[in-house]
Amino acid sequence: MNYTQYTQWTKNIFLVDMTRELTRPFSELATKGIAKYLAEGKKILIINNKKWRSSWVMCHDCGHIPHCTHCDISIAWHQDVHQELFGICHICKTHYTLDTRCAECDSEDIALYGIGNQQLTDHIQTQRDQTPLLIQSNLANSPTKIKKLQQTIQDKNPAIILGTALLSVPIQWWTPDLILVVSADLWLHSPHYAASWHNFCFLSDIISYQSCEQMILQSYQPEHRSIHYACKGDVESMQSEELAQRQEMQYPPVTQMCVLLHKHEIEERLYTSTHKLYQELLYLRDQYEMDDLEIYATPPMIYKMYGKYRYHIILKGSRLRQFLDIAYSKLKIHTRGFKVDREPKGV
Ligand SMILES: [Zn+2]
Ligand SMILES: [Zn+2]
Numbered sequence: 001m002n003y004t005q006y007t008q009w010t011k012n013i014f015l016v017d018m019t020r021e022l023t024r025p026f027s028e029l030a031t032k033g034i035a036k037y038l039a040e041g042k043k044i045l046i047i048n049n050k051k052w053r054s055s056w057v058m059c060h061d062c063g064h065i066p067h068c069t070h071c072d073i074s075i076a077w078h079q080d081v082h083q084e085l086f087g088i089c090h091i092c093k094t095h096y097t098l099d100t101r102c103a104e105c106d107s108e109d110i111a112l113y114g115i116g117n118q119q120l121t122d123h124i125q126t127q128r129d130q131t132p133l134l135i136q137s138n139l140a141n142s143p144t145k146i147k148k149l150q151q152t153i154q155d156k157n158p159a160i161i162l163g164t165a166l167l168s169v170p171i172q173w174w175t176p177d178l179i180l181v182v183s184a185d186l187w188l189h190s191p192h193y194a195a196s197w198h199n200f201c202f203l204s205d206i207i208s209y210q211s212c213e214q215m216i217l218q219s220y221q222p223e224h225r226s227i228h229y230a231c232k233g234d235v236e237s238m239q240s241e242e243l244a245q246r247q248e249m250q251y252p253p254v255t256q257m258c259v260l261l262h263k264h265e266i267e268e269r270l271y272t273s274t275h276k277l278y279q280e281l282l283y284l285r286d287q288y289e290m291d292d293l294e295i296y297a298t299p300p301m302i303y304k305m306y307g308k309y310r311y312h313i314i315l316k317g318s319r320l321r322q323f324l325d326i327a328y329s330k331l332k333i334h335t336r337g338f339k340v341d342r343e344p345k346g347v
Pocket of ligand 1 (some may be wrong): 059060061062063064102103104105106107
């Protein structure tokens, strides 16, 4: 083992740099850890926040990735009880069947990517001859189901439990000796301005709530502050750096922010309505001499949802509330089909 591949943060926390690893989905350290703990009859908790089989399908010849016809996201692939693959859009829930040929170039060279928990289960069964107990949100979304799940855990006393981020909360009756977080970068691809903070909280929950002999965190961004500070348990440094970045980028709580969302089935109409309101807002800002107010129009991370195209107008500034009161009465925003989000979750 090359020691630059991972960093030992504390007596029991190991952070693996996946960019230096040759094996997927488990790093060399994780593979050895799983084998060792199983041989010793100990318990292993594996957290991977993808409950499906594969996150997307891609054509090797032209790079085409099938997307939902109503939403601007790739189709995720699940396996039913008969091991048959079916696609589902995680936004509008439309179901799809898997074509054996690429829809763009007719190539048969297509493959599944993005390993989900259904695939991880098969991987563990093949490699270790063990069937992990799979825990997903649909098994724990009511008090009755949680009670039933706890009974199953108590009865089966599984060697391995595999599940999504909901497992960051400790499981009653079952204490793991090894915890493996397949991706410690869970929130880092999110468009939310507080993504780093959410990632820090996700990892801190696992680290602080779960006491175990060894904890392995796998990451493609091991230098990221949310991961470093979670490993060190350094809330203060994380908070002060997060605040400094919000100050620099002018995000809440440093300033007020509001997102106006417009949706339309016809792209041209979306542009016309959004552009018109954008120009009116700029004019109003000049008229009331609020130059410090930042106003810009931009498409959101997911441009199309449920068959409708979407566009944002983002407003930021310390006098935003005052400006919005004026804009509401002068421009009648609420009657023009714009959804006003004063506490935006993603931008
Ligand atoms: Zn193709
Ligand atoms: Zn969809």
